[in-house]
Amino acid sequence: MLNPVTPEFETELRALLPAAAFKADTEKYFTESRARWHGHGLVVAPGTTEEVAAMVKACHAARVGIVPYGGGTGLVGGQIMEDGPTPVVLSVERLNQIRDVYPRENVMVVEAGVILADVQKAAEDIDRLFPLSLASEGSARIGGLLATNAGGVNVLRYGNARAQCLGLEVVRADGSVWHGLSRLRKDNTGYDLRNLMIGSEGTLGIITAAALKLVPCPAERGAAMMAVTSPAAALDLLAMAGARMAEGISAFELMHRQGMDFLAEVGPEVKAPLSPSPEWIVLIDVGLPRGLSPDAALEELFAEAFAAGLVSDGVIAQSEADRLSFWHIRESIPEANRRIGSVSSHDISVPLGSVPAFIDEGAELLEKLGDFRINCFGHLGDGNLHYNVFPAAGKSRADYGNLRDVVKKAVHDLAHAHGGSVSAEHGIGRLKVDDLETYADPAKQAMMRAIKDALDPEGILNPGAVMRRA
Amino acid sequence: MLNPVTPEFETELRALLPAAAFKADTEKYFTESRARWHGHGLVVAPGTTEEVAAMVKACHAARVGIVPYGGGTGLVGGQIMEDGPTPVVLSVERLNQIRDVYPRENVMVVEAGVILADVQKAAEDIDRLFPLSLASEGSARIGGLLATNAGGVNVLRYGNARAQCLGLEVVRADGSVWHGLSRLRKDNTGYDLRNLMIGSEGTLGIITAAALKLVPCPAERGAAMMAVTSPAAALDLLAMAGARMAEGISAFELMHRQGMDFLAEVGPEVKAPLSPSPEWIVLIDVGLPRGLSPDAALEELFAEAFAAGLVSDGVIAQSEADRLSFWHIRESIPEANRRIGSVSSHDISVPLGSVPAFIDEGAELLEKLGDFRINCFGHLGDGNLHYNVFPAAGKSRADYGNLRDVVKKAVHDLAHAHGGSVSAEHGIGRLKVDDLETYADPAKQAMMRAIKDALDPEGILNPGAVMRRA
The missing domain is CATH 3.30.70.2190 (Alpha-Beta Plaits)
Known part of the structure; x- marks a missing residue:
């Protein structure tokens, strides 16, 4: 069992870290854009990798949970812990340095708190492209984008966030640091821990910096x-x-x-x-x-x-x-969706060849369930559809309260039946832990649990995200 | 401690698997192209994933080691176990079906024993390209290529083997099967076990099939x-x-x-x-x-x-x-190298920007060590140099016996000092276990050991490869 942050523990942290690491007004760290969750915790924003390491080490010794916090733009509650013993919320905002730029290598080394738009801009400044691009790029931070393996509009050509990363610096659950900021294009020396950390949503380690791959501008x-x-x-x-x-x-x-x-x-x-x-x-x-x-x-x-x-x-x-x-036009659709108000929104993917059947069968299924408007759009090149279900004209989402879970299950079951995913790019966070248990292969779940227990035996890293607390 | 294959255990396996899975002449499985190692073991070639699972389950119960064997083209001894209790050598050669081809998705699902050239050909047949390409493509098998995250000549554009793979079917150490043959381009549901398996050289699981990504032909x-x-x-x-x-x-x-x-x-x-x-x-x-x-x-x-x-x-x-x-011309160089006979060959990579300094400093270092000819060539776009050191004209490799390790260490130290890798594309196998211990970050090594112990607690999967037997 984890322990809560106590006044004594806070005193211990304040002795380890500078005053600037502690925020006066912390409410914004406990809310998110869809207002689904409300978190709690002691917000701490270390300014260096060493400070992160010292803080994590203290949490490890005290068995206090840590919720990593990037730009706060996640859509599945990975950055917000609602219940359980009061955790530390580790904001990466002060890890905000672009450490080095290597034009000849098409590489940039940045800290976890650098905002995506600033990375894009720094790449432009040397006539290169950092191709990761998504709606929240003005506030999403590199640490969170990598922790969630963010997608966006250029995945077809350039791949997800993981494809933009050559190396990582990671603070482990015990406070030790993996110095893995490789700028190599090829390195077959041992297990691929970089890709394991990327997409693990802060449950296996805290990303403090990354070596990012740039590409030539078309x-x-x-x-x-x-x-x-x-x-x-x-x-x-x-x-x-x-x-x-x-x-x-x-x-x-x-x-x-x-x-x-x-x-x-x-x-x-x-x-x-x-x-x-x-x-x-x-x-x-x-x-x-x-x-x-x-x-x-x-x-x-x-x-x-x-x-x-x-x-x-x-x-x-x-x-x-x-x-x-x-x-x-394309980027205005999510805002229009928000204004209409969905009954249920889904971030699914299916094999490309199954997209037409999924769309047909989805419409048939929903017609049987009620009177809906379906706005299906998204990254077709990736088989990734934002398949969102809305009230019929003249009705509101409140009229469908009892149908929301039925619709979600129908859409997720259909995607799964086509060999698809119920979270193509948004991740699991806390919202989809049940879905993962329902749909993921049992051997995969067993391996995930074994790896989590091996790398974070006390379970202090983002407790309850991706997998239920043990 | 592992147990050797006993006559009783062989009888048990023969009851589980068809006669065709057992080879009469097994010598070829114990040798490799550079004649550095000589292996031993009971060679078994299951024909289906279920047979692999049954065999692994039996080995797990008896604590018998398993050495996975693909095309036998590895250069670091990953497929050959010289000492220790007699293992089962698991050849994937009879897992040789192209299970499905999906032209509209640019995907092909193949079993681990399919030879790379046959995958390339099957892609050509539907006017697509499978871009993985390397010298041994006429005999290397997909399972081994993925297990070692093979590189080759097209990595600059298309990435290593891992970039060509969308999903895996893997038999775990306990004989359970991870059915992970996803054909999805995007799937953020849980840890990236695919990339963890790829490049783990058969030490975390046995790849039995893969969903491969094809690309349009230029x-x-x-x-x-x-x-x-x-x-x-x-x-x-x-x-x-x-x-x-x-x-x-x-x-x-x-x-x-x-x-x-x-x-x-x-x-x-x-x-x-x-x-x-x-x-x-x-x-x-x-x-x-x-x-x-x-x-x-x-x-x-x-x-x-x-x-x-x-x-x-x-x-x-x-x-x-x-x-x-x-x-x-490019592809004839390795054969010319073989005919000359190197003192020491190296498969290193450095950050692209460090290539010129590495080449200059390498020449200086070697000049101090003796009279050599250096043939430096390779995949510059990836920072991957095959940096091979040869006897001076008129001398032979035998004249340098005592210098071989000194040269190797000097080159590896230099690559490491530049933030480079001592195995850019060949992997660790058994040849470079010491190098991994010498050069890899301690936190990385600790995580690798924790993951190995978590996924293969008995240590039966490719014992002694990548990491020393525990």
């Missing part, structure tokens, strides 16, 4: 919106685009007309890209080598796809402003 | 050989090429004149690409989107690099035959 950028005749046609279009441009496709996003209707109904105001509004639109973003015109490449793709009956309409960005306006 | 292929004015110039050329073509660069290989001289001295016979032979050559292989000429792109790159003083000479492939002939 020389020529472009984008198109195309009306596809079906989700299956969208997949065929993706394959056709792949045969032409391979990794040149940076993003391939699917949007249903429902999203456009929501935008028209509640805003934010956007200009509809195609009129009349088609049932399904894809946003294709490309970054091509020097000497190849994105417009021409996208026009040729459209012509081939039109001849094959995959697309019925389309518009190609004529400028960077056009390209950004396409993205503005 | 539409336009091309290559060039360019004489670079220095290793630093080679890195600048790589950055220049990246700014133009980003992921379009499939490989970027460095070769020293010594390699050309060895080829001239002992063969295999190849046509020198550039005359007079420059000190440093890079082979640039590109795969570009449709509509962009590789010749033109490489010519423009050469012109820019020439103006910047990075390159002094070059030749661009005018045909696929030219491109293949460039690769033939």
Whole structure:
């Protein structure tokens, strides 16, 4: 059993760390954007790896839980512990240094508290791209992004957060430090602890710094919106685009007309890209080598796809402003969703080939359960759909209170039946611990438990996240 | 302590598995290409995952060690156990089915015994590329390639073996099966056990099948050989090429004149690409989107690099035959090396920015140690050099017997001092267990041991590989 933070323990920590590490107003650390949880704890913000190590060592000795806190943007409650003995909330905000930049290596070493947008900017400053990009990039911090293996819009081309990381510095449960800030592209010396830490949501160690991989900026950028005749046609279009441009496709996003209707109904105001509004639109973003015109490449793709009956309409960005306006539409959908208010939201993935069947079967299932509007959109290139279920027009989420869990279970069961995931990019946190127990392979769960017990025998690291407290 | 295979235990296994799983002539399983080790054991080749599970369960109950055996092409003795209680050698050769191919998903599910070249061929058959490519691809098997996280010539663009894998089926030490053959591009549900298994060299579980990721074939292929004015110039050329073509660069290989001289001295016979032979050559292989000429792109790159003083000479492939002939030269170097006979060979990596210093300092160090010829070549884009040290002309490796360990230590110490790795792509096996203990971070070693003990408490999985027997 863990112990709570006591006044004596707080005194001990205050003797170990400078005053700046202790915050006066800590309420913001206990809430999150969806207002589902309310946390508690002693908020501590160490300024160096050594301070983190000293603090963790003290918690380990006292058997006090530690809840790591990045930008607070997680959607599954990984950063918020509601119950149990009062923990330390370890905010990484003061670990905010870009330690080194290596242009010749396409590498940057940053501390865990650096904000994603600042990493992107520092990469731009040396004419490189840090491709991790997602809605919360203005506040999400690198430590949290790696701990949750964040996804976003560029995963198709560049991979999840884990693919952007070459090395880590991690404070272990006992306060010892793994100095693993490798800048190597290849290193086959022993177990892959980097990827084990990434995505473990702070339950196996505290990431204090990371060596991040940068990539060259694509020389020529472009984008198109195309009306596809079906989700299956969208997949065929993706394959056709792949045969032409391979990794040149940076993003391939699917949007249903429902999203456009929501935008028209509640805003934010956007200009509809195609009129009349088609049932399904894809946003294709490309970054091509020097000497190849994105417009021409996208026009040729459209012509081939039109001849094959995959697309019925389309518009190609004529400028960077056009390209950004396409993205503005895509990125406004979550806000419209929030304004409408979902009955249940799902971050699922299925094998690419199962996307059309999942969409058809999902609609059938929900029709049997009640009167809903479905806004299905997301990162089609990754098989990752934000499959969100809303009240029928004129109704509100309150009218569906008793159906919420039924809808969630139906959608998750369906994704699972297709070999899919019930958390494609948001992680498990505390929200989906039950789902993990329900859907994950038993051998996988047994291995996870064994690893957790091996690396954090006292269970002090993010207690109750990912897995139930032992 | 482990127990040896006894006649009684063999009888038990023969009752569990079909006769075809037992080989008459087993000598080939006990030797390897460099003739450094000679193994022993009872060779068993199960034909299904269930047979593997039954066999492992029996070994677990009897505490008999298991040495997994793929294509036998490993260079660090991971597949060969010389001493200790007689183990079972588990050959995956009869797990040789391509279970499913999913063209729309760019996915193929194969069993562990499928040979890499057969996977490449099956991908070609559906107009896709399986990009893992290395010298032993005609005999290396997928299980071993994943267990060792194999590298090869396309890592710069496509990543190591781990980057080609979406899911795994693994038999655990107790014989239970992790059914993790996910075909998902995104799945953030729990710890990353896939990457933990990949590269663990059979010490944490037995890979029986894998879901492999395919990629679109690049539409336009091309290559060039360019004489670079220095290793630093080679890195600048790589950055220049990246700014133009980003992921379009499939490989970027460095070769020293010594390699050309060895080829001239002992063969295999190849046509020198550039005359007079420059000190440093890079082979640039590109795969570009449709509509962009590789010749033109490489010519423009050469012109820019020439103006910047990075390159002094070059030749661009005018045909696929030219491109293949460039690769033939590169791939003949290891054979020439074998014919000369090295004093000590090293598979090191350093951060890209440290490559020039490493090369300079290595030459200085070795000059102090004796009279050597250094053939330094490899995957410059990955910072991975095959840094091989040979006798001076007219001498043989026998003349250097007492210097071999000194040379090895000097090279490894130097790589380590630059934040490098002493095994960039070959793994630890049994050859480099001491190196791991010497050079790996203590916290990393402690975590590796804790994970090994947690997942294989009896220590039956590949005993003595990666880590010393407990």
